[in-house]
Amino acid sequence: MNAPVESLLTPLMGWLLSHMLEDSFDGISLCDINHDDKDDERFYKCVKKALTIIRAYDPRRYRRVQQYVQHIVNVDMLSLAQYLNAIHVCELDYGRIVGLGGRSIQLWCTAGAIVHEATHGLAADMGARYVGEGRVGAERLCHREQMAFLRRAPKLVQGRLIYPFNPRLWEYYWSTSRWRQFRDATRHQRELRRGPRL
Numbered sequence: 801m802n803a804p805v806e807s808l809l810t811p812l813m814g815w816l817l818s819h820m821l822e823d824s825f826d827g828i829s830l831c832d833i834n835h836d837d838k839d840d841e842r843f844y845k846c847v848k849k850a851l852t853i854i855r856a857y858d859p860r861r862y863r864r865v866q867q868y869v870q871h872i873v874n875v876d877m878l879s880l881a882q883y884l885n886a887i888h889v890c891e892l893d894y895g896r897i898v899g900l901g902g903r904s905i906q907l908w909c910t911a912g913a914i915v916h917e918a919t920h921g922l923a924a925d926m927g928a929r930y931v932g933e934g935r936v937g938a939e940r941l942c943h944r945e946q947m948a949f950l951r952r953a954p955k956l957v958q959g960r961l962i963y964p965f966n967p968r969l970w971e972y973y974w975s976t977s978r979w980r981q982f983r984d985a986t987r988h989q990r991e992l993r994r995g996p997r998l
């Protein structure tokens with residue numbers, strides 16, 4: 801997507817989200833717009849539990865979440881999570897999170913992703929620009945914060961969710977045009993709505 805189109809769509813999305821509030825936790829609104837209408841309650845329950853554990857285990861990072869995340873949205877994406885800085889939205893793909901393992905893994909993965917995305921808000925606030933080498937620095941910082949939070953998880957969970965920083969994980973997003981990413985994501989969403997082929 802090109803910048804002018806995005807600058808028009810982002811406020812529109814912010815307005816839509818503020819009118820699509822389906823649940824909330826501690827002032828953070830929760831909304832589900834993915835292809836699966838049956839997973840909404842499970843998504844809200846998982847996110848509320850995830851926010852509860854961030855608040856209980858890591859109050860300092862929880863304050864950051866409160867400051868930089870106004871909406872948490874379940875949406876079908878090409879990645880597990882992403883942050884929309886202009887409207888303070890943390891997008892999660894709950895379908896991908898469910899695929900990672902049992903309830904405990906899902907819960908801590910969700911919490912870690914929220915901490916990561918909230919740190920993007922902090923990085924942007926500190927003036928970090930998400931271009932060139934700045935992107936690597938921002939992802940390194942967010943990854944470090946996510947992993948530092950996950951060190952509070954049970955050992956079994958740590959073994960599954962703690963991994964070294966690898967900038968190659970973001971290569972697709974950094975080397976693919978926004979328009980191409982938009983088309984790929986739209987195709988992915990269409991396939992999910994169509995369901996598995998027989």
Ligand SMILES: [Zn+2]
Pocket residue numbers: 916920938939942
């Ligand atoms: Zn990130």
